[in-house]
Amino acid sequence: MAEGGTWDRRALLRGAAVLTGAAAAAPLLGRAATALADSGDADALFKAGKFEQAGRAYEEILRADPKNLHAARRRGSVALLANQFPDAEKYLKTAVRLAPDDKDAHLFLADCYLRQDELALSAPHWKAGGEEAYAQWFAAIRGEPYQVHGDTARLTWKQMDPNPLVEASVNGGPPKPFAFYTGASNLSLTSTVAKEAGLSPLASQKIDFEGRSLWAHYGVLDSFRLGDIELRNVPVGWSATESGGDVDPHTDGGGGMIGTWVFAHLLTTFDYAGRQLILRRRTPEAARKARAAAARAGAEPQPLWLAEQYLHTRGGVAGADGSHAGVVGVNFGGSGGESAAVVFGDTAEQLRIRADYERPIGTFAHSHPAVTYPCYPREIRLGDATAEDIYCETHPQAALAPYGFDVRAAFFHSFHKPYRMTLDFTDMKLYIVRDTAT
Structure with a gap:
């Protein structure tokens, strides 16, 4: 996330819901973040990836200057990197209190709630961060998301190259090939599969992806089955051309793409040597x-x-x-x-x-x-x-x-x-x- 809004932080998230191939071919990182305050050694430690030391250094800054927005936001982001949610909430709430209009602090806090499946709590912070579609999407989902049924699933890869594929079932339908990629965020479907599943968007937005205008839709899926594990009430995205068709009708991942948000709800093993996905x-x-x-x-x-x-x-x-x-x-x-x-x-x-x-x-x-x-x-x-x-x-x-x-x-x-x-x-x-x- 680039502090100061120096690049569109959702560009690839939106794009990852578009194509299996295009999302996977776009892993390169964006522009540099801009520090908003001079925190000296703390920022140097953070930049060097010495996150524990950086966290302690930002705490020292806050003890001397409790109103230091940059230190509060950075201390919260250090905790969020490691899914240390109590500390992340504490410092990011401080940052939002210090600067109610700071979009980056709101987006960090929205992400913090999202990772804890507190979607309703995340919604106002997505909105304050300028992400209206995300705010509308997560405010509309009811009940516990990503409900896990089953204990273990072993899915043999249907192919290794050019990208691994597994089979999954959408809303009880026949198994379909799905790609997966941890550079993508949510579970995404093709437009055709979304229609077959009877999905209606809870939120939509027009996006530009690789020079094309597309529609990104966001909804919720009743059931997504991966072998012997079923996920219920799953946030899902799909993208369509202006005419409503599939963006890439020739993609190998005929059902869509499984992103990090799904894998983060499970203990996930990518067994490349054994050519299987173990959940x-x-x-x-x-x-x-x-x-x-x-x-x-x-x-x-x-x-x-x-x-x-x-x-x-x-x-x-x-x-x-x-x-x-x-x-x-x-x-x-x-x-x-x-x-x-x-x-x-x-x-x-x-x-x-x-x-x-x-x-x-x-x-x-x-x-x-x-x-x-x-x-x-x-x-x-x-x-x-x-x-x-x-x-x-x-x-x-x-x-x-x-x-x-x-x-x-x-x-x-x-x-x-x-x-x-x-x-x-x-x-x-x-x-x-x-x-x-x-």
């Missing part, structure tokens, strides 16, 4: 078993941070002139092509990563045209998972700090293929194991 009800026992399985495999838990729908952890990238370790993006699913990672900004130049600038690649970042180039880092790393001299891309024009903290690289589909990755959104841990799940 478990989020319980202390399920989390304990996931930790134990990772420990038996010798895998250390990695931190997991969530900024909007985007997942982050610690990782590194190395070139001929050394390496950089810090916060990196991590994305599962989607049609990431053959590139294992995207290296942002001047990172490739600084580390002297071999790059081929004579072969530009046209792509999209936040639904806007962008250009990347092939590159070959000496090594890329997530925890103990590594790849050497693997094909990646560099995006020199991408900002390094779209959320105020540096993100030097983001990892994608091709990197994950030898591993299984488990996301624990309760303890906010990522487990990376080099074998198939049992």
Whole structure:
């Protein structure tokens, strides 16, 4: 989220509901955030991804200056990254109280309530943040969203490339192929499937996506079944052309795309090595078993941070002139092509990563045209998972700090293929194991 409103923070969220292919091909990060106050060391710690230390530093600032808006908002966003909801609410409410017209503080607080399934509480903050469609959508949903029925589901991937597909049932209908991508936010359907399911929009808005005018609709789905797990009362989006047709009638994900909001309600394992998606009800026992399985495999838990729908952890990238370790993006699913990672900004130049600038690649970042180039880092790393001299891309024009903290690289589909990755959104841990799940 860019403080000061320096870019349209919902551009890719809206776009992710449009196409499986286009959303997955648009993982590149946006413009840099702008600090609104000089917080010195606290901001430097935050920028470096030292979030615990930054949080304590912002608390020190607030003890000396309780009316410091920037420190309150940043302290709240630090807590929100780790799903520490009591602290996030405390400091973001302080920020809203200090500056009732501050859109970013409202949007952070709206996201905080959204993650706790407090949709009605989120609605006025979406509105205050300028997101009228989101406000209308979440104000209209009644009852508990994302009700989980069932304990465990194992879904065999119908294909691995160019993007993984699983089968799911919409409102009790026949199984349909669905793509998934953690760069997308909510569950999204094609316009055809939304019509078949009898959905009516609770909110709609006209959007521009990759040079086209489309309609984005938002509603609620009675039932979404993934194998032996069923989700009920699910917020859902779908997009349509001006004439009401499918945006991309030839997409492989014939039903639509499953985004991060769905996976965050479950203990989710992306088992690339075993070519399966494993979903478990989020319980202390399920989390304990996931930790134990990772420990038996010798895998250390990695931190997991969530900024909007985007997942982050610690990782590194190395070139001929050394390496950089810090916060990196991590994305599962989607049609990431053959590139294992995207290296942002001047990172490739600084580390002297071999790059081929004579072969530009046209792509999209936040639904806007962008250009990347092939590159070959000496090594890329997530925890103990590594790849050497693997094909990646560099995006020199991408900002390094779209959320105020540096993100030097983001990892994608091709990197994950030898591993299984488990996301624990309760303890906010990522487990990376080099074998198939049992």
